[in-house]
Amino acid sequence: MKKFFTLLMAMVISFGLSTCAFRESVPEPNYIHIMTEAAVAGDIKAGRSAAENRNRYIAESGSDLVPISFDDLFLLSKFICFQAGKHWLTDEFLLCVGEVVMNRVKSPEFPNTIEEVIYESGQYDGVQSEDFQKLLPSEKCVNAAIRLLNGERMMESYVVFQSDIRLGNVYSAFGDRVMGFTYFCESPNLELYRDSEPSSPGSIPTAEDSPKASFSSDAFRDFKDSSIIVYSESEYP
Numbered sequence: 746m747k748k749f750f751t752l753l754m755a756m757v758i759s760f761g762l763s764t765c766a767f768r769e770s771v772p773e774p775n776y777i778h779i780m781t782e783a784a785v786a787g788d789i790k791a792g793r794s795a796a797e798n799r800n801r802y803i804a805e806s807g808s809d810l811v812p813i814s815f816d817d818l819f820l821l822s823k824f825i826c827f828q829a830g831k832h833w834l835t836d837e838f839l840l841c842v843g844e845v846v847m848n849r850v851k852s853p854e855f856p857n858t859i860e861e862v863i864y865e866s867g868q869y870d871g872v873q874s875e876d877f878q879k880l881l882p883s884e885k886c887v888n889a890a891i892r893l894l895n896g897e898r899m900m901e902s903y904v905v906f907q908s909d910i911r912l913g914n915v916y917s918a919f920g921d922r923v924m925g926f927t928y929f930c931e932s933p934n935l936e937l938y939r940d941s942e943p944s945s946p947g948s949i950p951t952a953e954d955s956p957k958a959s960f961s962s963d964a965f966r967d968f969k970d971s972s973i974i975v976y977s978e979s980e981y982p
Contacts, residue, residue: 853937
C-alpha cells in the first residue's frame with residue numbers, strides 16, 4: 746500500500762511539473778498587435794488592457810522591451826495621422842512628424858508628456874477641434890508611433906519644430922506636390938542639448954536645392970544631411 750501511495754504521489758508531482766512546463770511554454774499574446782487593432786478601431790478599453798498586460802509581462806519577466814502606454818500610443822498615432830495622414834506619404838515623413846513631439850517631451854523647452862506637448866497652447870492648430878477628437882488613426886500611423894515609442898529616431902534631439910515655413914536652421918525638408926514643403930527645424934538654444942552635437946552648418950535647403958524639384962521622380966537625398974525629400978508623382982491619387 747505504501748508503495749502504491751508513493752507511486753501515486755510521484756505521478757501527481759510529475760503531472761504538476763508537466764503542467765507548469767506547458768504553461769511556461771505558452772507564448773504571450775501579441776500585445777502590440779492587439780494595441781494596434783484597438784487604436785485603429787478606437788477601442789480604448791481593449792487597448793489599455795493589452796498595454797497593461799504587456800507592461801506587466803515586461804516587469805515580471807525582466808524583458809528589455811520598452812513599456813508603452815496605450816493612451817500615449819493612441820494620441821501620438823492620431824497626431825501623426827492628423828498632420829500626415831495622406832496615404833502616399835512615406836514612413837520617414839510620418840516618423841519625423843511624430844519625432845518632433847517626442848523630442849519636445851525630452852526637451853527642457855517644452856512640456857514633459859506627449860499629451861501636454863500636443864495640446865500646448867499656440868503650438869499645433871486643430872488639435873482642439875472635433876475632427877481631431879473623432880479621428881481614428883490608420884495602421885500606418887500607429888506603426889510609426891510604435892516605432893517612436895520604442896525609441897527609434899530619424900533626426901537629432903534638438904529638432905523640435907515642424908512647419909511649412911523655415912523656423913531657424915533647417916535640419917530636413919520634405920517636398921510634396923500637394924502639401925508643399927515641410928521643414929523640420931532645430932532649436933535656437935542648442936546649448937540646452939548637451940548630449941547632442943549640432944548638425945553641420947550649411948545653407949538652408951530650398952526646393953531649388955533638390956535634384957528632383959520637378960517632383961518627377963521618387964529619388965531623394967539623405968534626409969539626415971539637411972536634404973530635400975521629394976515624393977514620387979506616381980504615388981498621388
